Amino acid sequence: MAFPSDILGMQRSINKMFDSLFRGGTWDEDVASSLWNPPVDVEERDQEYVVRVELPGVAREDVNITTRENILTVRGEKKQKKETKEPNYHRMERLYGSFQRSFSLPGSVKNDKIEATFKDGVLEVLVPKAEEAKAKTIEVKVK
Amino acid sequence: MTNKNDVTVVRSTAELPVRQAGREAEFVRPSTDVYETSEAYVITIDMPGVPKDAVHVTMDQNSLVVKGTVGERYGEKSTILFAELQKNGYYRVFNLGDGIDRNSIDARYEEGVLTVRLLKKEETKPRQIAIQ
Numbered sequence: 344m345a346f347p348s349d350i351l352g353m354q355r356s357i358n359k360m361f362d363s364l365f366r367g368g369t370w371d372e373d374v375a376s377s378l379w380n381p382p383v384d385v386e387e388r389d390q391e392y393v394v395r396v397e398l399p400g401v402a403r404e405d406v407n408i409t410t411r412e413n414i415l416t417v418r419g420e421k422k423q424k425k426e427t428k429e430p431n432y433h434r435m436e437r438l439y440g441s442f443q444r445s446f447s448l449p450g451s452v453k454n455d456k457i458e459a460t461f462k463d464g465v466l467e468v469l470v471p472k473a474e475e476a477k478a479k480t481i482e483v484k485v486k
Numbered sequence: 487m488t489n490k491n492d493v494t495v496v497r498s499t500a501e502l503p504v505r506q507a508g509r510e511a512e513f514v515r516p517s518t519d520v521y522e523t524s525e526a527y528v529i530t531i532d533m534p535g536v537p538k539d540a541v542h543v544t545m546d547q548n549s550l551v552v553k554g555t556v557g558e559r560y561g562e563k564s565t566i567l568f569a570e571l572q573k574n575g576y577y578r579v580f581n582l583g584d585g586i587d588r589n590s591i592d593a594r595y596e597e598g599v600l601t602v603r604l605l606k607k608e609e610t611k612p613r614q615i616a617i618q
Contacts, residue, residue, distance in 0.1 A: 384570060398534065400532065425521065427524075430528070432521045436518050437518070446568070464533070
C-alpha cells in the first residue's frame with residue numbers, strides 16, 4: 344500500500360518520540376524506515392512479567408526475541424500469504440514486512456528463563472523476575 | 487469499485503445498525519485484505535486475541551457479518567504497565583454482490599487470522615472466448 348512518504352515520516356517521528364519517552368529501547372534509524380510497530384501489552388505479576396505482542400498471521404519461525412539486561416526486543420517479519428500468483432486486490436489494510444519493538448522492563452529479570460508461546464495471533468513472552476526485583480514485604484515494628 | 491460483483495465493505499463499527507451494549511460497543515473495525523482470483527473472492531481479517539470459538543461469521547442475502555470477542559488474558563492480581571492490545575473485539579460488515587454463490591462460502595480461523603472464501607457464481611467467472 345502506498346502512503347505519501349510525509350505521512351510515514353510523521354508516523355516514524357511520533358513513534359520515535361514515544362520510544363524515547365516511555366520505553367528505554369533505542370531505535371535503529373537505518374532500519375526504522377521499513378518497520379511497523381505491532382501493539383504491545385506488558386503485565387506485571389508477582390513472579391514474572393508477561394509481554395504480549397499482536398502478531399496475527401506471523402509464523403513462529405519468523406519471530407526473534409532477544410534480551411539485553413532488562414531490555415526485551417521482539418523483531419521479525421510478517422509474510423503475505425495468497426492463493427494465486429496474481430491476485431486482484433480490492434483492499435489491503437493489513438500490515439506486512441519487518442517489525443520491531445523494544446522496551447525496558449522495570450526490574451531485573453532472569454534472561455535465561457524466558458519462554459514464549461503463540462496464542463490466537465498474540466505472542467506471549469513470560470519473563471521471570473530476578474530475586475531482587477520481586478516485591479518483598481518488610482514488617483516494620485512500631486515501638 | 488463499480489463492478490456489481492464486488493465484495494464491498496460498506497459499514498464499520500461506527501455505523502452499527504443496532505446500538506450495542508457493554509463490551510460490544512467498543513468493538514473495532516479489523517484490518518482486512520480483500521482480493522479476487524478467477525474462482526473466488528478471498529477476505530482475510532486480522533483478529534488477534536480472539537479464541538476460535540469466539541469468532542462468529544453470519545451471512546444473510548446481502549451481507550456477511552464478522553464478529554470476534556477477545557479472550558481474557560490478565561491475571562487477577564497483576565498490574566498492567568502497558569496496554570495497546572485490542573481489549574474488546576472486532577466487528578465488520580461486508581456487502582455481497584450478485585456474483586457470489588451464497589451456498590459455497592467457507593471460513594477458516596488460524597493464528598488470529600480469519601480467512602473467508604466466497605466462490606463466484608459460474609456465470610461470473612472469466613471465460614475464454616473462442617475466436618471463429
